[in-house]
Amino acid sequence: MGNESGKKRNTASTQLTPTQVAFLKTNTKYSESEIREWHMGFMRDCPTGKLDKKKFTEIYQMFYPTGKAQKFCKFAFDTFDTNGDGSIDFEEFLLAISATSQGDIDERLGLAFNMFDISGDGQIDSKELTKLISAMYDLIGETNRKGDRDPKYLAADIMKKLDVNGDRRLSKEEFITGCKKDPHIRRILAPSM
Structure with a gap:
């Protein structure tokens, strides 16, 4: 863009x-x-x-x-600022x-990646995924966080599925490609798409 x-x-x-x-x-x-x-x-x-x-x-x-918007908004605000x-x-x-x-799916997923990349190092790790999934749950008022809905479990599962090179971190390319291939993961990480 x-x-x-x-x-x-x-x-x-x-x-x-x-x-x-x-x-x-x-x-x-x-x-x-x-x-x-x-x-x-x-x-x-x-x-x-x-x-x-x-x-x-x-x-x-x-x-x-x-929901509770504070945690999510911190990440979103920092991305937009x-x-x-x-x-x-x-x-x-x-x-x-x-x-x-308005952006195409790559642009929108790229923006989502930037929000998940809390450290700003161009990579997403499990801790960053867990924090943002928890913040998204807070935002929508989701209280069921047990079993396969646990943010740590979800982060580990997403990492396992999308981390193509096995370095335990997601590059922007891995994130975008993985989200495009897996609609379930895309719904979790980029629900507005």
Whole structure:
């Protein structure tokens, strides 16, 4: 999708500039009018032009009223806050929305991988899988965590199935390929697909 998250972009303004519109049109499948519509909604909810972790969690909690969103939101927020400044600006927000809703399966699974890669080392280990599966259970209010629903068991089982090279870690390629081949694992690790 061409996310230029590594570059510093001037997003401090609450006004949408022609440069931002052009950037977002290039890096999403949204039209200019759709981008402007998203921006109006974002600014209504975040008048400073920044979405902080607390507000992000509050929004998630509205979608999952019976769950506990805090743990999951920490991982999701850190994934969407691509410049690491502790807030999500409109560009980061729309790029994340686009990737999760418009991207092809590889892009969406790549975003899921980035969320699971808590350490940021380009690999996922069993501990990271266990933490995120537990956070996902908390989010949806899942309390049955016994037997084959235990997060440690699930993490070990997923690792066994997807770890092609046997190094006890999943590369992005192993993760994406494995999720595409196994719909059950994809439902666990990327339920929105």
